[in-house]
Amino acid sequence: MTDRGEIREGEVVVEAPPPTDAGLIFIGRIRTPWTSRGETPRQGSPDGPVCRLEIYEPWTRALQGLDRFAQAQVVYWLHLSRRDLVIQRGHGIDGPRGTFALRSPLRPNPIGISSVAVVGIEGATVLVRGLDCLDGTPLIDLKPDRCVHSMVK
Ligand code: SAM
DSSP: OTTTOOOOOTTOOOOOOOOOOOOOOOOOOEEOOOGGGGSSSOOOOOTTEEEEEEEOOTTGGGGTTGGGGGGEEEEEEEETOOOEEEEEETTTTTSEEEGGGGGOOOOOOOEEEEEEEEEEEEEEEEEEOOOOOOOOOOEEEEEOSSSSSHBBB
């Protein structure tokens, strides 16, 4: 699919059922330098710019102890994605492929996951490197990386 949401040759759209309310709570928003999908990296990089996770109340107390970790996983809602593609053309791959065989943002539940470096915590804001989402992307969750023991600062 193109950046403007047009369907390309070989891509398949289905009639997606209406979303079920899973009761998600957005715990904050992500501030990044990117304002269009075209300029946003496909995947975050440890050399990428410092981005900000702004945590909303009443969740700021949940940051307690995060400063012990050098790496975290960020889970976010790719809110501008269409949700009805089953076959699509991913960037840098040879032909159309199933959505579940891609890390494309276009999926029935557009959840993005990135492993990031925790650069610092300033009050209710966590500074991280390694993101690949648009400025203003809603934040779903934040958790220490699985390799916590080797990652503790
Ligand atoms: N790292 C995550 C993952 O693997 O789950 C996301 C990868 S996804 C390929 C990243 C791309 O999603 C970006 O290059 C951009 O085109 C798109 N994107 C970023 N933020 C978005 C948003 N809020 N809504 C829709 N698309 C977004």
